[in-house]
């Protein structure tokens with residue numbers, strides 16, 4: 138295996154394996170996890186692949202151990218990934234907030250299953266769409282990407298690493314059992330064709346008291362461990378040098394505001410959507426596996442003469458406010474398709490308020506793919 | 522007249538910005554802090570040889586913000602899990618975890634026993650004050666049976682963890698227990714722990730006059746010192762005694778000092794291709 142470990146070429150590959158290959162290609166050399174369906178194949182692949190490139194996969198005692206070990210490893214300068222599914226994310230949330238608070242790059246993969254609770258591990262609901270945004274305690278911003286194919290399990294995993302490194306934040310890849318277990322063609326580029334971002338690290342010998350290493354809206358360099366910086370990294374409210382401050386409300390205000398602003402200020406660079414809609418009577422909004430049904434339904438409806446467009450959300454968080462607002466300004470109505478009981482829908486409706494009417498369409502049976510006739514039927518009903 | 526106060530020999534290990542500690546009067550955390558720094562000093566090691574990790578609680582503040590080295594102050598119960606990721610990626614550094622008994626054995630108990638089982642090299646110093654100090658004197662898994670705390674006003678109905686033997690049983694390479702009445706022996710054990718290839722655990726039974734002392738009636742720091750002195754018994758002597766004879770004595774000494782395969786070395790061996798499995 139060559140240095141980079143990148144398996145360039147055309148493959149017929151399962152989404153979860155493409156995710157693991159994306160991590161390796163992005164330069165990830167440490168992963169930690171606890172077995173869970175439908176995400177386990179990512180861990181299986183990483184356990185086999187990481188040692189080939191000088192890395193290691195640690196199977197921890199639980200998901201809390203996994204996220205903590207990964208954050209610890211990230212503080213040594215490593216790129217890290219934690220693959221799991223909803224119940225695992227639930228256990229990790231306190232420490233995902235920790236990663237946000239001390240600005241730790243890491244990639245979290247949620248191959249979503251049906252819930253609440255243990256639910257159905259083998260069925261691909263999009264049941265955790267708001268969880269990355271609001272799951273941990275306190276006010277914070279996060280980045281979450283939604284792949285709709287094995288190819289994007291590769292591409293968006295690489296992108297997740299780049300965003301994590303660039304903005305020093307946890308980044309979610311919000312997949313589901315459908316995309317994770319789907320097998321399709323995956324093209325892995327040559328290593329020199331893959332854009333890779335590495336976090337900024339202060340120069341050796343830098344006096345941290347003189348530069349800010351936290352709370353910079355333009356992202357501070359990360360004072361990683363083991364290089365003599367004598368970094369003080371605390372989960373408690375701290376200033377731009379890492380000094381704990383638990384008594385001054387303005388310190389807390391800065392702590393919260395700047396961490397949020399770090400993401401919001403760079404929204405344009407982070408948010409990605411795929412739009413196929415000029416002025417239209419109706420636009421379908423969806424993401425992940427469901428977007429494949431939506432796109433096909435739009436094609437079928439158009440062939441029957443209906444004026445329909447669509448918008449696919451690729452970056453779910455930060456919320457694509459401008460993109461949804463623009464769409465709502467161009468179309469009369471919006472139909473939000475999700476494989477859940479309407480989690481992202483209220484956000485879309487709120488953003489489109491006053492501009493377009495917004496409706497929700499879940500699948501006929503939760504956990505099942507939206508049927509083509511069912512979606513086209515609804516489009517016809519609306520536009521009749 | 523020379524009015525310059527001579528600098529404490531261990532001052533050099535503290536952050537220059539540190540002016541004093543936030544510990545309550547009589548707290549044992551200062552003693553443990555000194556023992557750790559003395560161990561580092563006597564071993565002629567540098568702060569940069571270490572990465573320090575703590576959870577949440579009073580004892581966690583021993584290193585954050587005082588120690589002038591790489592410090593990670595994490596979430597309640599999780600320091601060992603964070604330390605595991607650090608050690609796996611920086612095997613050449615010494616990783617030291619310092620936290621309270623509640624942090625390490627209640628909320629973090631699972632990480633503790635599994636790190637001992639993995640026998641990953643790290644030093645864990647557990648400051649056992651028998652109570653939750655920072656949150657105001659609630660019952661801990663180490664609170665003696667019958668003791669009154671703020672959440673066991675009628676007396677604790679549960680049995681206490683005997684931490685050191687538990688960690689030995691889980692697989693640690695080195696395990697010792699002393700009290701703050703034994704600062705020299707505590708320092709010596711921390712030095713041994715730092716030198717150990719493998720999971721090394723040092724329990725420091727410590728006084729918390731403000732919470733434990735006041736709530737359980739154990740009294741002042743001095744009274745608790747007296748109690749540590751009277752109740753301590755060496756692990757060698759204790760091993761020849763029946764449980765009835767032993768009663769509520771505090772067994773101190775080295776509970777384990779053995780060589781077992783260490784995780785980071787095993788991984789290195791694997792990476793070198795020295796063996797296809799153990």
Ligand SMILES: Cc1ncc(C[n+]2csc(CCOP(=O)(O)OP(=O)(O)O)c2C)c(N)n1
Pocket residue numbers: 577578579580581596597620621622623624625648650652653654655656661
């Ligand atoms: C998830 C979580 N639960 C509870 C707390 C509140 N908390 C802070 S410190 C502490 C207990 C500390 O006790 P111990 O570890 O024995 O340390 P001590 O303060 O006695 O040194 C608790 C419960 C917290 N910070 N996080």
